[in-house]
Amino acid sequence: MTIRIAPSILSADFANLERELGRIATADMVHVDVMDNHFVPNLTIGLPVVTRLQQVSPVPLDVHLMVSDADTNAPKYAETGAASVTFHIEAATDPVATAAAIRSNGARAAVAVKPGTDIAPVLDHLDAYDMVLLMTVEPGFGGQAFMPQVMPKLAAARAAVAASGLDVWLEVDGGIALDTVEEAVSNGADTLVAGSAVYGGDPAERIAGLRAAASRVA
Template sequence: MIYIAPSILAADYAALGSDVRKVANADLIHVDIMDGHFVPNLSFGPDVTKAVNNVTEQFLDMHLMIEQPEKWFETYVGAGGDRLVFHVEATSDHVGAARQAHDLGVQAGFAVKPGTSIEPYLDDLELFEEVMIMSVEPGFGGQKFMPEVLDKVRVLRDRIAEAGLGTIIAIDGGIAETTIAHAAAAGVESFVAGSAVFGKDDPAAAVENLRLLAEQAR
């Protein structure tokens, strides 16, 4: 199945509710949380997350680009997060973090930066509903897609199939009409798209176009 996840990092902050409603046809909403420490940028916090949750019933995928993410799990679940995706580079216990998320009644996911190897985490995939491959350095939108990260996608795809798991492979960074097919062909199922959705005159049509391009490449 193909999932298109518009990133509100590229939305109009002054009309956030309106922009979220424009992508009611999206499969989920991607919420980037940045603390200015793990990544050199600040973005949304729990109040904005709660505001988004109040205007949509869509699944909220929380991308926690923050240090010691476990300390904030309960806060973001309380704000409406449905899946907590944390960076393995930001925690010393990714397995414990996954269990903590599950104990809070939500899904768990982990993300890896472009330079982080996926192999050390392959044996723990059964604990995660999603693995997010970063195809740019996390922290800022509008960066250029890094195709070399698709090797990690292929490794994940093979291991997930071999183990018979339902773990979703997601990709975040530089996803647009010109890159989504390459990612889909490699095995990505969930695509985070910012300006490729909210930068268009018709965001809903952009979502459908991206979904079609991904489906055709699978």
């Protein structure tokens, strides 16, 4: 199983984002959290900043939209050239159509589920998505503790992907660090979002450490 590390710039220095992107050049992607202070109780960045990040980033953008009205908003972010755009199923009226619109705009289409959200509707339409993001914290803020109770849902998603034969990535976001990465990967995750676990020290060393820990159980 191929492991991908996607550092979250939610833990980066927002006054120096281009520099902060350069510090994670050894990562597979950069996780860009877009929050609207409506779907989640926090406000980060929007479309103009994501557009500019796409122009300067040394690694592909993995845009995670924690915003309302995903049906309207998600396709717009795909137009920036981002490699992947994730929207929350809780914020979409027609998630399959929204995913199709993201794909038509040139990005991989991904859907996210909160810890308490039933994943069955996603698994029923796996062919509509290129990635499924399982939140291992409540979305909205960085630095929260990993929620192991999400692991059975992750394992069920891995089993469904394996049975389907589709190339659907499984991403986890929230509390990923050296002491949780093996549990996430052993339950089926192949794409790992880490914020403070990367930016809390030397990013290149932290990325290498996470990759090594994940590879032990991949």
